[in-house]
Amino acid sequence: MIMSAAPADLDLVIFGATGFTGQLCVSYVDAAYGKTIKWGVAGRSRAKLEQVVATRCTSGKSSPAILVADANDEAAIERLVASTRVVISTAGPYSRYGTTLVKTVVQQGKGYCDITGEIPWVRSMVERFDAQARQTGARVVHLCGHDSVPWDLSTLMLAEKLKADSNGEEQLARVEFWNRVRGSVSGGTIETAMALATGSGNQSGAVKEPTATPIGFDPLLLLPASDGKDAGPVASEFKTKLNNVRFVDFGRLSGQSEKMPVRSMFVMAGVNGSAVKRSNALNGYGPCVVYREGSAHKNVAGAILMASAQYLFGLLVIFPPTRWLLRKYVLPKPGEGPSEEEMKRGFLVLDATAIGTRGSVLKSRMRFPTDPGYKDTARMLVESGLALALDADKIESRGRGGVLTPAVCQGKVLLDRLIKTGSSFEFIGQ
Numbered sequence: 334m335i336m337s338a339a340p341a342d343l344d345l346v347i348f349g350a351t352g353f354t355g356q357l358c359v360s361y362v363d364a365a366y367g368k369t370i371k372w373g374v375a376g377r378s379r380a381k382l383e384q385v386v387a388t389r390c391t392s393g394k395s396s397p398a399i400l401v402a403d404a405n406d407e408a409a410i411e412r413l414v415a416s417t418r419v420v421i422s423t424a425g426p427y428s429r430y431g432t433t434l435v436k437t438v439v440q441q442g443k444g445y446c447d448i449t450g451e452i453p454w455v456r457s458m459v460e461r462f463d464a465q466a467r468q469t470g471a472r473v474v475h476l477c478g479h480d481s482v483p484w485d486l487s488t489l490m491l492a493e494k495l496k497a498d499s500n501g502e503e504q505l506a507r508v509e510f511w512n513r514v515r516g517s518v519s520g521g522t523i524e525t526a527m528a529l530a531t532g533s534g535n536q537s538g539a540v541k542e543p544t545a546t547p548i549g550f551d552p553l554l555l556l557p558a559s560d561g562k563d564a565g566p567v568a569s570e571f572k573t574k575l576n577n578v579r580f581v582d583f584g585r586l587s588g589q590s591e592k593m594p595v596r597s598m599f600v601m602a603g604v605n606g607s608a609v610k611r612s613n614a615l616n617g618y619g620p621c622v623v624y625r626e627g628s629a630h631k632n633v634a635g636a637i638l639m640a641s642a643q644y645l646f647g648l649l650v651i652f653p654p655t656r657w658l659l660r661k662y663v664l665p666k667p668g669e670g671p672s673e674e675e676m677k678r679g680f681l682v683l684d685a686t687a688i689g690t691r692g693s694v695l696k697s698r699m700r701f702p703t704d705p706g707y708k709d710t711a712r713m714l715v716e717s718g719l720a721l722a723l724d725a726d727k728i729e730s731r732g733r734g735g736v737l738t739p740a741v742c743q744g745k746v747l748l749d750r751l752i753k754t755g756s757s758f759e760f761i762g763q
Contacts, residue, residue, distance in 0.1 A: 343371045343398060343417035344722040345715075348434065349424030350374035351381040353670035354448065354478075357711035358423060359389040359397070365754070366719070367394030375400040375413055376424075404430035410437045419444035421477075421718040428454040435462060435473055442469035442734070444721035448478030448714050450604045459611070459736045460552040466734040467557050473736045474743065477717035478710035480601050481608035482739050483683045483699050484510060484626065486748050487758070488609045489740040491687035491695050492618035494760065503689040504619035508609070511629035512599055513682040516706040517671030553611040557735065569614035571622070577602040578627030580644075581636045593686075596627030597636035600643055612740040619690060629684070670707055679704030684761075696761035703755075716750040717743055724750075 347362070349355040355376070362372055367390070374382050374397050382399045390397065400416060402409035404424055414420060414437045424430045427449040438445040439462045449455060455475045466473055476485065492505040546552060548566035556567045582596040606624040613622050630636040649655040671679075681701040688694055701709045720728065720743040727746045739747055748758060 343373050344419065345370060345718050346373040346375050346398075346400060346413060346417040346420050347715075348375045348402070348404075348413070348420050348422040349430075351376045351378065351385055351668075352423050353668055354707060354711055354714075355423040356385055356389055357708055358421065358715055359385055360391075361711050361715050362397075363390040363392050363395045365715075367392050370719070370723070371398075373398030373400050373417065375402050375420075377401065377403050405433055407433055407437070410434055411441075414438055414441050414443055417443070419446070419718045419722040421445075421714050422447040423714070425449060425451070427451050428457075432458075438473060439466045439469060439471040442471045444472050444474075444718070446474045446477040446714060446717040446721065448480065448710055449475050450480040450601060452604055452607045455607070455611075455736075456546075456552040459555050460546065460548060463552075463555055463736040464557070466736055468734070470734040472721055472734050472742055474717060474721070474739060475736070476604070476608045477714050477739055479516075479681070479705045479713070481605040482713045482717070482747070482751075483681060483701065483705070484605040485608045485612055485738055485740040486744075486751075487683060487685045487697055487699050488618065488624075488687075489612065489616065489744060490748070490758065490760075491685060491697055492613075492616070494695055495687060495689045495693060498695075499689070499691065499693065503691045503693055505613075505622050505687055506619055506690045507623040507625070507688040509686045510602075510605075510626040511594055511596060511684040512626065513629050513684075514680070514705060516679045516681070516704045517675050551610075553607060554614045556614065569617075571613045571617045571620055573606070573610035573613045573622045573624055575603060575606040575610070576623055576625045577606060578625065580640045581633065582625075582627050583633065594629040594631070595633050595636045596629055597640040598643060599626055599628045602626040608738050609740075612738045615735075615737070615741045671704065676704035676708040679706070679708070681705035681709070698757075698759055698761055700757045701755070709755075712754060713751065716754060717747055720747045720750055 347355055347358045350359050359374060374385060376382050379399060379401045386397055400413050402413045410433050420434065420438060422431060422434060427447060428451050431447065435445060435458055458473065462473065488508050491508060495503050495505055550568045554568040556569050558567060578596045578598045580598055605626060609624055628639060649659060680703065683699040685697045686694065703709050717739060724746050728742065729744055752758060
């Protein structure tokens with residue numbers, strides 16, 4: 334059944350619902366929340382949206398609204414945002430398709446979540462819209478998927494436990510991650526990666542810290558004016574230094590005797606570290622947190638092979654002739670992705686070690702039971718959006734708008750929703 338959306342009548346709208354991850358979001362909402370929320374799907378083509386509803390809403394419980402809107406059609410985007418409390422977007426590259434939507438959400442004081450990994454664009458959104466979002470009460474939450482919910486929430490939990498265990502005397506000094514992941518890549522993700530690598534999305538330099546910005550410092554550090562007046566941009570005193578594995582790390586923590594698994598570089602570590610940087614700036618984990626992340630391996634040979642493959646792929650993407658060949662003959666096209674069986678075989682196990690300013694050591698483990706980049710990214714995104722739509726009274730940041738991260742905005746509320754729907758989180762050795 335297809336219905337028309339009444340103004341401000343919906344809890345959640347999935348923008349980009351015809352893409353690979355968008356369709357996974359539709360399936361997830363239909364199965365888990367079809368009877369309990371009012372929701373809709375949005376995109377450029379009504380015919381494609383109707384097809385998605387017909388093929389993905391199979392529970393018999395759902396009647397999602399269909400909203401037609403092009404990402405750069407301001408009038409259509411205004412109508413879309415007015416119809417709902419929260420928009421979740423899977424339409425990337427976000428530097429190409431996301432800015433008008435974010436601007437409109439901020440103007441109307443609504444909620445927004447996405448799964449971007451485009452840190453230059455995130456910086457731009459903070460710089461352009463954070464102050465206005467705080468005025469309107471809009472909550473714009475980037476990085477709500479595999480990039481970077483697991484790392485962002487794990488760091489939050491470790492930092493808070495360090496503080497609680499020491500009666501507020503100890504802060505976070507260092508956090509290290511060992512990622513064990515099996516997953517696949519979709520055409521949309523490839524397209525975004527290509528845009529970042531080549532600058533074709535007008536956002537080159539995926540995770541490099543900007544050397545110069547209009548506000549004079551990295552926008553990820555931007556704070557609201559404490560007195561509510563326009564005293565100029567203020568940088569947080571809580572800084573984060575990214576020291577991710579660049580090739581292979583041979584498995585020992587600085588200052589610790591325990592032998593750890595060997596790690597290789599992880600291609601999205603800079604994105605995850607940048608999310609934590611923004612979270613630390615606003616949550617205040619520690620004055621100088623060192624962040625380090627890599628993929629865990631059973632042996633050095635496997636780590637070297639994985640790191641070498643990533644460098645080789647990066648080189649092939651940079652040069653136009655090899656990039657064209659990859660797009661033409663090797664890589665999935667936008668809208669394509671792994672099969673259901675491939676996604677079922679996927680998983681993420683995230684081991685973390687936190688070291689406090691007084692030397693205390695805490696460890697945690699977070700698990701995701703299926704493909705973290707797609708099927709579980711859809712779950713993370715939907716649950717992030719529903720935390721804003723349905724659990725606003727539980728969110729510690731309620732009443733505070735801004736351009737935020739999952740750890741700053743939804744925090745433990747999101748973690749609880751993820752645990753209830755299939756993830757797990759535990760402190761090790763406690």
